[in-house]
Amino acid sequence: MAEVIKVGMADLNVCVSPNGITTLGLGSCVGIAVRDPVTKIGGLAHIMLPDSTAIRNNSNIPKFADTGIEELVKRVVAKGANRTRLVAKIAGGAQMFSFQGGNSEATRVGERNVEATKRKLAQLRIPILAQDTGANYGRTVIFYPETGDFVIRAVGKPEKII
């Protein structure tokens, strides 16, 4: 029986087919799913902030787009995925409130998380096959390394698969 592995906020994990992997209620955070289509080994990261180098207290690796994606890739490769075959799908990075706090860290953080995610994936030469980012609503995502389906659920909207 296949199970669905849960990933929390500032967290990541690997997943092998036929299992699925999910993270619930992504807001301004970004969910990054990677997969090797041949071995069907994948993983999911739920990052909160764009850049670990901009922050003093940065030991929490899965919290940041740069360190989180690097760690995710390391973990799926360790599990048996081929580094050069990896492909990605991303979701999240919403702006939940028109006002997002007074300080510079909070300004457009969803958008900046998406930008940082794309930058890191480009640097690692991992193509982004699909994305569902931005807007102003939360998303629950479920990723299936078997098919590469990235299921996205939002309140009051039909479920979609990207």
Place this chain on the structure above:
Amino acid sequence: MSELNFDQMSQEYFDILRELGNIGAGNATTALAEMLQCKVDMSVPKVGLLEFKEVGMAMGGEEQIMAGIYLGVEGDITGSIMFLLEKNSARFLVSKLMGMEMEGDDFSEMEFSAMKEVGNIITGAYLNSLSSLTNLKIFPTIPDIAVDMAGAIMSVPAIQFGAVGDRMLLIQTQFFDDVAIDGYFILIPDMESYGKILSALGMSV
């Protein structure tokens, strides 16, 4: 503030926020009772320092639909404050305030405004108590509201806490009227405001 003792200061800071939270929630209850023109009781607030992974579970799951009211804080200190309550509690408060039952499942524009007003009054009372305790001028900005999954709403304050640490402070208060209403407060002062609150309370920074 020196960088060396940041973690230690951080703990001390959270302890102070915890105490301010208790007092603020008490004030907010009084404001709620005045607004609804009935007696409202409050349970002793539960204060938690949560890891980000635990935040959703603390509110009954990341996918629990909540109404979140979010305001900026200006004046002597800057930052933001959020008040959250479960969607059905929000509907109950709005219908009580407007004197009619809410129709349908979604909030209308008018109900959104009523909800913003509820949030304004509750967070205003909370900030007032913070202001009088510290003698600092604190003004709320115009509130914004989102009705969405708890995880998605909480990502906003979590990200701000995330910029300075790995945990966030959540104050849970239960209000009792005809029904029990679970409300959550999150106060997020900016780093620069950190020292101001501590020294205003007579602590060395």
